[in-house]
Amino acid sequence: MAHPSSDTHSAAPPHGFAFILRRALISAAIALVLFALMIGVRTEAGPTGVLIYWTRFGDLAALVGAVFVGSIIVELIRTFLGPVEIARRVPDGLRNGLSALRRFAVPALLVFAVLIPVIFYQQRYILDLSILVLTYVMLGWGLNIVVGLAGLLDLGYVAFYAVGAYSYALLSTTFGLSFWICLPLAGILAAFWGMMLGFPVLRLKGDYLAIVTLAFGEIIRIVLLNWQSLTGGPNGISGIPRPTAFGIPLTAGPDGLAARLGIPFSPTHRIVFLFYLILALALLTNWATIRLRRLPIGRAWEALREDEVACRALGINTVVTKLTAFALGAMFGGFAGAFFATRQGFISPESFSFQESALVLAIVVLGGMGSQLGVALAAVAMIGGFELFRGFDQYRMLVFGVAMVLLMIWRPRGLIGHRAPSVYLARRDAIAADLVKEGHG
Amino acid sequence: MDYFAQQLINGIALGSIYGLIAIGYTMVYGIVGMINFAHGDIFMIGGFIALISFLVLVSIGVTAVPVVLLLVLIVAMATTALYGWTVERIAYRPLRHSFRLAPMLSAIGMSFVLSNFSQVSQGARIKSIAPIITGGYTLFETGGFAVRLSNIQIFIVLTTVALLLAFSWLVGRTRLGRDMRACEQDQTMAALLGVDVDRTISMTFVIGAALASVAGLMYLLYYGVVDFFMGFVAGIKAFTAAVLGGIGSLPGAMLGGLAIGLIETFWAAYFSSEYKDVAAFSILIVVLIFLPTGLLGRPEVEKV
Numbered sequence: 167m168a169h170p171s172s173d174t175h176s177a178a179p180p181h182g183f184a185f186i187l188r189r190a191l192i193s194a195a196i197a198l199v200l201f202a203l204m205i206g207v208r209t210e211a212g213p214t215g216v217l218i219y220w221t222r223f224g225d226l227a228a229l230v231g232a233v234f235v236g237s238i239i240v241e242l243i244r245t246f247l248g249p250v251e252i253a254r255r256v257p258d259g260l261r262n263g264l265s266a267l268r269r270f271a272v273p274a275l276l277v278f279a280v281l282i283p284v285i286f287y288q289q290r291y292i293l294d295l296s297i298l299v300l301t302y303v304m305l306g307w308g309l310n311i312v313v314g315l316a317g318l319l320d321l322g323y324v325a326f327y328a329v330g331a332y333s334y335a336l337l338s339t340t341f342g343l344s345f346w347i348c349l350p351l352a353g354i355l356a357a358f359w360g361m362m363l364g365f366p367v368l369r370l371k372g373d374y375l376a377i378v379t380l381a382f383g384e385i386i387r388i389v390l391l392n393w394q395s396l397t398g399g400p401n402g403i404s405g406i407p408r409p410t411a412f413g414i415p416l417t418a419g420p421d422g423l424a425a426r427l428g429i430p431f432s433p434t435h436r437i438v439f440l441f442y443l444i445l446a447l448a449l450l451t452n453w454a455t456i457r458l459r460r461l462p463i464g465r466a467w468e469a470l471r472e473d474e475v476a477c478r479a480l481g482i483n484t485v486v487t488k489l490t491a492f493a494l495g496a497m498f499g500g501f502a503g504a505f506f507a508t509r510q511g512f513i514s515p516e517s518f519s520f521q522e523s524a525l526v527l528a529i530v531v532l533g534g535m536g537s538q539l540g541v542a543l544a545a546v547a548m549i550g551g552f553e554l555f556r557g558f559d560q561y562r563m564l565v566f567g568v569a570m571v572l573l574m575i576w577r578p579r580g581l582i583g584h585r586a587p588s589v590y591l592a593r594r595d596a597i598a599a600d601l602v603k604e605g606h607g
Numbered sequence: 608m609d610y611f612a613q614q615l616i617n618g619i620a621l622g623s624i625y626g627l628i629a630i631g632y633t634m635v636y637g638i639v640g641m642i643n644f645a646h647g648d649i650f651m652i653g654g655f656i657a658l659i660s661f662l663v664l665v666s667i668g669v670t671a672v673p674v675v676l677l678l679v680l681i682v683a684m685a686t687t688a689l690y691g692w693t694v695e696r697i698a699y700r701p702l703r704h705s706f707r708l709a710p711m712l713s714a715i716g717m718s719f720v721l722s723n724f725s726q727v728s729q730g731a732r733i734k735s736i737a738p739i740i741t742g743g744y745t746l747f748e749t750g751g752f753a754v755r756l757s758n759i760q761i762f763i764v765l766t767t768v769a770l771l772l773a774f775s776w777l778v779g780r781t782r783l784g785r786d787m788r789a790c791e792q793d794q795t796m797a798a799l800l801g802v803d804v805d806r807t808i809s810m811t812f813v814i815g816a817a818l819a820s821v822a823g824l825m826y827l828l829y830y831g832v833v834d835f836f837m838g839f840v841a842g843i844k845a846f847t848a849a850v851l852g853g854i855g856s857l858p859g860a861m862l863g864g865l866a867i868g869l870i871e872t873f874w875a876a877y878f879s880s881e882y883k884d885v886a887a888f889s890i891l892i893v894v895l896i897f898l899p900t901g902l903l904g905r906p907e908v909e910k911v
Contacts, residue, residue, distance in 0.1 A: 199689050203659045203682075204652070204728050217736055219662050319708060321715075366896045373642045373711060377846060378895055381888035384843070392881040520839070524715050531712055560731075564723035570716025575701045578709040 186241040194234035201229055272539060279445060283438040293437045297444055297509065299549045301502055304448035306529040306541040308498030311455055313527065314536035315464065316491035317471025319376040321523050322363070322383025326356040326496035328390060328518035330503025335403040335513055336396070345409040349504050356500020357493040359386075364492030368485055371474070383523055390515040402514025409508045411439055440509055447505060451498045452538055458494070467491055521563065528570055534579060609752045614876045615869070620760040620829065622868020623767040627822035628845035629852065629860035630774070631691075631815030637791045637855035638811050639703075644714035645694055646819060647842015648721035653687040653820025654833040655725055658734055661827075672739060683824050684817040691816025692809055694721075699812075700805070718839070726835040733834040740828060763825045770821060771861060774814070778857065783810055791855070840884060844871070847891040853904020862902060 206226040212218035279300075286292040305327065312320045333352040337343045343351075363382050367375055390397045397403065410416065414423045416436040424431035458464040466487045469477045478484055507513050529548050533540030551569070555562040628650050635643040660682040664675050698717045702709045743757030778784035786807045789797035798804045826841075827833055848867040852859025867887055874886040894901065 196689065196693060199686060200693060201728075203656050203663075203686060204725065207659050207663060208729065209659060209662060209734055210730055211732065211734070217658075217662060217734055219659070219666070319711070366892060369899065370895055372707060373636075374850075374895055374899070376711060377642060377843070377850075378892050381843065381847075381891050384840075385885050385888050388882065388885050521719075524719070527712070527715075531708065560723070560727050563719050564727060567716040567719030567721075567723060571698045571713050571720065574698075574705070574709045574713040574716065578702065578705045 186238055186245065189241055190234050190237040193237040194230050197230045197233035198226075201226055205229055275539075275542070283441050287434065287438070290434065290437065293434070293441060295549070295553060297437070297441050299546055300441070300444040300448050301506060301509075302526065302529060302545040302549050303542045304444065304451050304502045304505075305499060305526045306533060306545050307448065307451040307455060307538065308495050308502065309526050309530050310495075310533075310536065310538070310541050311458075311467070311498070312491050312495035313530050314541075315455070315459065315471065316467040316488065318488060318491060319372065320379045320492075320495070321376045321520070321527065322379035322381070322386075323495070323499055323526055324518045324520070324523040325363070325383040325386040326360060326499030327503040327506065327522070328386055328515075329356045329359045329496075330500030331507040331513045331518075332390065332397060332403070332503075333500065334504035334507045335406045338407045339403060339405060345407065345504070345508050346412065349501060352504035353497040353500045356503065357497035360492040360494075360496025360499075361489055363496075364489045368488055380520065380523070383518075383520060387515050387518055387520075390518070397515075400514060400516070402512060402516075403507075404512040406507050406511050406513065408436065408511065409440070409443065440505075444505055444509075447501050451501075454494075454498075455538065463487065463490055524570075525566070528566075528573075532573060609747070609749055609754050610876070612746070612754045613752075614872050616754070616756055616760060618869035618872035619865060620763045620868070621872055622848075622865035623763050624822045624825050624829070624864075625841075625845050625848045625867050626861040626864025627767060627770065627818045627825075628841060629848035629864045630857060631819050632846050632849040633852070633854050633857060633860040634787075634811050634815050636849065638787060638808060639699070639710075641699070641710040642714065642846065643699075643812075643815070644711065644842070645698070645717040645721055646815065647840075647845065648718050648838035649687060649691055649694070649816045650819040650823045650826075650841055650845075651833070651835065651838030652690050652721060652725060653683050653816070653823030654827045654837070655729060655734075655823075655835075656686045656820065657683040657824040657827050658736065658833050661736065661739070676739070680821065680824060683820045687820030687823070688813045688817040690721075691812040691819075694816075695809055695812040700808075718842075722835050722838055729835065731835060733832050735832045736827070738828075738831055759828055763829060766821065766825065767861075770818060774818070775857065777814070783807070787811060843891075844884075844887050847887055847894075850891060851894050851901055853901025855905070856901070856903040859901055859903035866902075 206221060206223055207219050208222055209217055209219045279296075282296050283293060286296075305323070308326075309320065309323045312318050312323070330352040333355045334345070334348040337348045337351060338345070363379065367378050370378055391400055393399070408416065411423050414426060415421065416423050416439055417431075419425065422431060424435060459468070463486075466477070466482045469480070469482060470484060470487050470491075474484060477487075506517070510517075525548065529544045530541055532548065533542070533544035552562060552566070555565060628646065631646045631649070632643060635641065635646070657679050661675065661679050664678055669675055669678065694717055698713045699710055702713055738759070740757075740759040740762055743755050743760070746754045746756055748754070778787060786797070786802045787810070789800070789802050790804055790807045794804050797807075823833070826837070844867055845864065848863035849860045850863070851866055852861070852863030867890070870890060871883045871887050875883040878886075
């Protein structure tokens with residue numbers, strides 16, 4: 167025992183079977199207490215309206231057993247792998263390889279996306295799903311401006327989605343305006359609401375900002391739910407006009423698009439049209455973001471994300487910077503909302519709950535906050551994952567919650583992305599930007 | 608005037624419930640510096656545990672009201688405290704040194720897990736029970752309008768006061784309370800001086816969850832209903848209360864809870880009950896804009 171201290175530190179304590187068993191037993195005991203009442207006893211209103219209960223000890227035993235076995239497996243994996251800290255930094259070689267791959271991946275994915283209606287023309291389900299995915303890609307890219315670029319945590323993004331959807335629904339059903347006039351109006355109105363939210367929260371940071379944006383989103387939803395005379399309350403607005411191909415309706419009638427082109431009518435035409443519409447809108451969002459990142463305002467967003475105090479010291483107008491981020495993010499949310507309204511033909515406050523905000527935020531975070539490709543792939547993964555659970559609707563949000571927690575534990579910086587500024591010195595700094603603590607913005 | 612007095616009583620009872628939840632938020636924020644988003648759902652779980660244990664106790668023949676209440680209180684506090692501990696252990700502790708947004712997002716995920724867990728395990732329908740504590744006093748009566756103070760309201764306020772006294776003793780006079788205050792000021796320094804930071808943070812979550820479970824029990828007794836979704840709105844309101852009182856300040860949390868309870872009750876009584884949540888959320892926004900440190904909070908100095 168010449169170096170007792172180095173002994174105890176270098177060698178991990180031997181995790182014998184007894185140790186693993188003990189930990190598993192503790193976990194199982196905790197699970198037993200946690201689930202004894204919530205799982206072991208099921209309550210429901212009886213036939214007379216009085217609450218009755220029955221026991222489910224079989225389910226309880228199965229669940230506790232699952233925790234016990236699962237805990238043993240986790241401990242075994244830990245013992246075999248050793249107490250390795252997963253390397254958070256990707257090696258340079260791999261990163262270069264990835265960026266080379268990315269150069270080919272983006273055009274390939276784009277071509278694939280354009281060809282989806284051609285390849286899957288007969289599979290209506292895949293087309294619908296792709297439209298849904300693209301809607302979330304667009305929402306993710308819109309929110310990415312606020313969260314990923316400007317670093318302002320927004321938990322009420324769905325409010326702007328709602329503003330866009332209701333703007334189009336109300337303008338088109340009340341004044342009979344066409345989709346192509348309403349689309350920019352919906353964007354402008356949503357941007358206006360973004361400013362309305364942005365102005366009071368200019369001084370707030372981090373968690374406070376998050377909770378205020380959440381409250382804002384809830385206020386919008388509650389107002390939509392209760393303002394019966396305007397929004398129809400919980401019944402929503404139905405009969406929202408379908409989009410036209412720049413004035414030519416996509417119907418079976420004699421002046422429909424199919425008749426004019428001299429091809430037989432098919433309801434899939436509208437789906438395909440909607441697909442290309444949302445693809446164009448999403449790509450517009452992406453293009454605008456990429457362009458804006460190269461402008462002074464985009465640089466200012468990223469600077470704001472890194473360090474607000476330094477930003478102010480360098481003479482960047484943080485008010486303008488924050489407001490433009492909110493307004494632009496909201497505008498794209500509004501476009502997506504207008505699209506959502508025209509696709510569904512029916513909207514109600516139910517579609518704009520906090521869960522939607524959390525889902526879009528999860529997409530942005532999973533995509534690595536700031537990476538455009540990452541957000542797109544994360545949207546595919548998230549919505550695809552949701553679709554896998556289509557049959558088990560009630561477990562869907564449960565699994566989503568678990569996935570969010572696990573994701574934060576394993577890959578808090580997202581699956582692909584790394585937070586790289588657009589501008590950096592040619593010479594590498596001694597301390598790279600991704601090693602220092604994030605500024606509070 | 609009578610109407611006003613009645614609403615005042617109702618508001619104080621509701622405010623006590625919010626205050627108890629708010630303490631959990633303010634403690635965790637003070638020590639760990641994160642919004643424990645799942646705290647509202649811990650409150651909901653507390654309500655469910657209270658409901659289930661109440662049903663079971665009654666069906667096995669325990670009917671004396673004080674005994675039932677005491678047993679339900681103990682079971683609910685113990686089980687919910689374990690929920691709080693588990694949530695911290697699984698979802699927050701591994702993220703303690705992660706980047707800023709990670710604990711927040713993990714907490715949102717945990718909130719979904721808890722609310723959907725109770726939806727899956729207990730069903731989506733609202734559960735209601737017959738009132739357990741009945742009766743009350745008519746304080747005064749003018750022009751046919753009686754101002755009533757019900758026994759349940761007395762029970763709520765007395766329990767809250769008792770818990771607050773016990774809690775301030777815990778924070779102010781015990782070893783654990785001293786550790787908690789030390790961790791709040793400087794975790795590294797506290798660890799260097801022999802404070803078990805991990806354990807202290809765990810205990811913070813345990814105490815917060817226990818208080819939230821009492822709030823859940825009181826909500827169940829007061830309104831007679833629980834459902835899996837009640838944690839979300841109650842959580843935001845309690846957080847509003849914590850912010851209004853000055854986050855990190857324990858008397859502030861209680862004060863903020865009372866203020867939110869009163870504002871909500873009066874809003875519902877004099878304006879519209881549909882928009883009472885809007886009133887509470889608007890207050891959150893207004894307070895954060897004009898009074899970011901809350902009523903009793905200390906201003907935070909940003910160091911560069």
